[in-house]
Ligand SMILES: NC(=O)c1ccc[n+]([C@@H]2O[C@H](COP(=O)([O-])OP(=O)(O)OC[C@H]3O[C@@H](n4cnc5c(N)ncnc54)[C@H](O)[C@@H]3O)[C@@H](O)[C@H]2O)c1
């Protein structure tokens with residue numbers, strides 16, 4: 001008898017929990033790691049995650065633990081889904097516990113502050129440094145990214161959706177694809193890890209910009225302009241970093257932008273809307289109970305853009321509103337009065 005595929009999911013927030021359901025529905029045995037004993041007990045005893053996905057019943061194949069060694073043991077896939085800015089510290093602790101040759105899967109959509117590294121780069125670096133972690137090239141071939149228009153609540157309700165699984169090694173991407181395909185969740189493979197990760201991280205920044213515009217009472221022309229020009233600046237950065245420009249018209253690019261920029265379920269969009277309505281940054285942070293990655297990653301994305309000599313005016317505008325206190329009306333006026341240029345430059 002062949003044993004079932006085992007997955008460890010590190011992070012019991014909304015996406016970690018929803019993706020555990022996907023893996024379990026696809027036939028995997030899932031161990032979910034959470035840092036709070038109360039929440040872990042609630043998951044095991046009530047089969048729900050009352051803090052992040054209230055009312056959603058979790059499959060029997062999902063069980064939770066606070067012990068990272070127990071979660072990691074024998075895992076074919078180790079899924080990482082904590083806030084991007086804490087990943088390095090978390091993974092440094094977990095790396096010595098990981099199963100040898102486990103596939104490391106990033107579900108995160110952010111860029112590390114200070115280093116401007118993508119999540120897959122942080123994973124490669126930390127795991128390769130760990131005792132028995134593996135040579136950097138070997139580790140890189142088993143780091144995968146899963147991204148796309150995947151609002152956790154809709155996935156947890158088993159509404160049809162699709163995602164991209166990207167890995168430098170296409171066989172690994174195919175293994176992950178088959179480990180997470182369900183009647184409601186469809187995964188496509190890709191080998192453009194850089195493009196897929198950038199799509200996911202930059203859409204959060206554009207989601208903030210669209211939210212700000214919505215909060216200011218602007219209409220659909222403004223929203224469409226921000227989405228399209230946001231995609232243009234994402235593609236420029238991607239090209240400078242060696243990504244395939246076609247990735248940005250796929251699920252990881254346009255697909256995720258559309259979901260994030262149009263949904264009230266998006267934390268980034270909602271964060272922006274609150275700012276656009278006139279809430280202060282502190283009030284907006286206090287009103288945000290979950291991770292809105294773009295708030296921190298707008299700075300690291302801008303850092304990346306500067307390192308690569310790429311112009312990203314919408315990202316720059318978001319940084320000026322979120323971190324420099326520029327009033328949205330002033331920032332908008334400046335964005336609209338930039339020098340005239342061709343659409344493609
Ligand atoms: N929620 C979604 O719809 C969704 C979809 C796709 C991708 N993502 C990405 O998934 C990642 C996680 O987002 P989420 O929505 O699950 O966030 P969340 O806010 O719902 O949950 C975050 C989780 O991380 C834990 N956490 C917070 N600080 C921590 C720390 N210092 N150490 C360890 N754990 C910590 C929290 O306890 C919680 O379990 C983000 O990068 C996000 O962009 C989210």
Ligand SMILES: O=P(O)(O)OC[C@H](O)CO
Nearest residue numbers: 148149150151266267268
């Ligand atoms: O809630 P957000 O803004 O983090 O977006 C969630 C997902 O990334 C949408 O694909």
